[in-house]
Amino acid sequence: MRNSLIALLIFAALAAAPPVIGGYWTGQLTGYLVYGLLAISLSLVWGYGGILCFGQAMFFGIGGYIMAVITKGMVLPDITSSYLGLIAAMAGAALFALALGYFLFAGRGISGAYLAIITLAIALVLERLMNNWYGLGGYNGLLNVPPIKLTFFGASFELWDRVPTFYAILIVVAVIFFGTTALLNSAYGLRLTACRTHPDRLASLGYSVLNIRLSVFSLSAAIAGLAGALFVTLDGFASPTLIGFTLSTEALIWVAIGGKEMLLAAFLGAILTRTAESWLSEIFGDYWILILGIAFMISVVLLPKGLLATPLEKLTEGKRR
């Protein structure tokens, strides 16, 4: 359980961050936490589920659009509850993933490189679709998405300020992170590993490989959908870039650099890459993207487990001995 000790330390450090880093960076970090949630979802489906999805942002975007449509009152003007929006965003993304997953994995199914290319093509299709869906704002997207409104027993509180927003999102991310970790440590996690490494043997033991794949695909989509829903409330708008190809591949880079087979490493990969990006892109200007591309290449070739996962694993193993 060293692993969760380190995770607890990291979340404690994040919780202590706002007074130290000031208002502007707290706002930035809130966004990075949401990206971290997207990274967690990708790590779950790719690193643990063995499904290389090149379009993870489609679930993020679907969640974001559903949240925007509901909280703006575009569906039912009287019901604009943030809770309903979050639940619908997760459910919508999960249902889409379920249908897509059934199409992709049932029967002979497709996997590996074919799956990567097909999910890439689907993300491109969805991005084009949203760019031209004028009912949902088209290219400009949906503006003026309200912030999250928390209501407990009649009292309500809107998350406008940076610091309360940060803590609300940190709590959500922590719950999802530790929940997913617990799930992966359970028998389900074991089945997932078996499904990734030896699907034929798992099938011969009487498990349905299809059901396991569908469950992890949908679960990861629900998490990505939640991340998307949180994201639109931060920036106040939902645009086609949320659903598309660029964000999908960025998420892949964070997770690959961090370490896809370790939730914590993937999460930190997103946060650290984004932080580095906002610092270093000022110093290096346009060279930053070049550096990122090269760093990504090197980390894939030399450290297939990820730049952060390798030292993190050392840390946990070193203490065990």
Next chain:
Amino acid sequence: MSELLPVFLDVTSYVLILVLVALGLMIVFGMMGVINMAHGELFMIGAFVMVAAQGAGLPFLAGLVLAPLVVGFLGLLIETALIRHIYHRPLDTILATWGLSIALKQLIVLSFGPESQSVTLPLDGTLTLGAFSYPLYRLVLMAVSAVLIGGTFWLFIRTDFGLMARAVIARPTTAATLGIDTRRMYRWSFVIGTALAGLAGALVAPIISVDPQMGLGYLVPGFLSILVGGAGALAGVLVGGAVVGGVGNLLAVWISPVAALITVYILAILIIRLKPEGILGGRRAK
């Protein structure tokens, strides 16, 4: 009929270029199982070699010779420095070449700027036959592409190199046992694939908008063509390219280009899902 003919010719020229791009991808994918996500960027660099050559006052033909040489050499470097180390991890090649594509794209942005460049047409005449007229360069482009595609098929089907290459594709270990240097075959196939992309880029540079982002617009249709046609036989690329490029461009005449693109991607995804071995059949991906 005289209205449909130019449309048909436009579609054919797009399909031929797409096939040329996809052929390079296919050689690399079919032989080594390597998904080269940077292939679109190599195509784009071919076009920029042409831009640079014209900027330096060189004739069009010189650009056409330089582009495959420069891009082929780049391919040699990429194979030596990157691909060689990850042959045994096919899925990681997707990620590594994706990193490469980001780096190459940004390198071009840094040296040429993000805006689109123009390349002057080497032949600005039009061919007129009665009521029908068509830009001469596009006809030349089609002829050259067709010859190049034919030449690549000839190389892989009729020559000793091609025989060895196909042996390596079909049975890598047996081929190696029989004394074929598979490492060398991989390297030169990769170089041929990249050089083809560079040449294709230089060829189309005068008739499309040349900008650092142009690669993706050919990479994804290129991959879909391979998978639709079937990754087993080289001829699959012809079928796949005709379906993906042809249907999309023909539809764009009647419905909006965006709707056409969405339709053709969905059609391709359906075909790949229902018939993973492709229209022509053959082997599934490793």
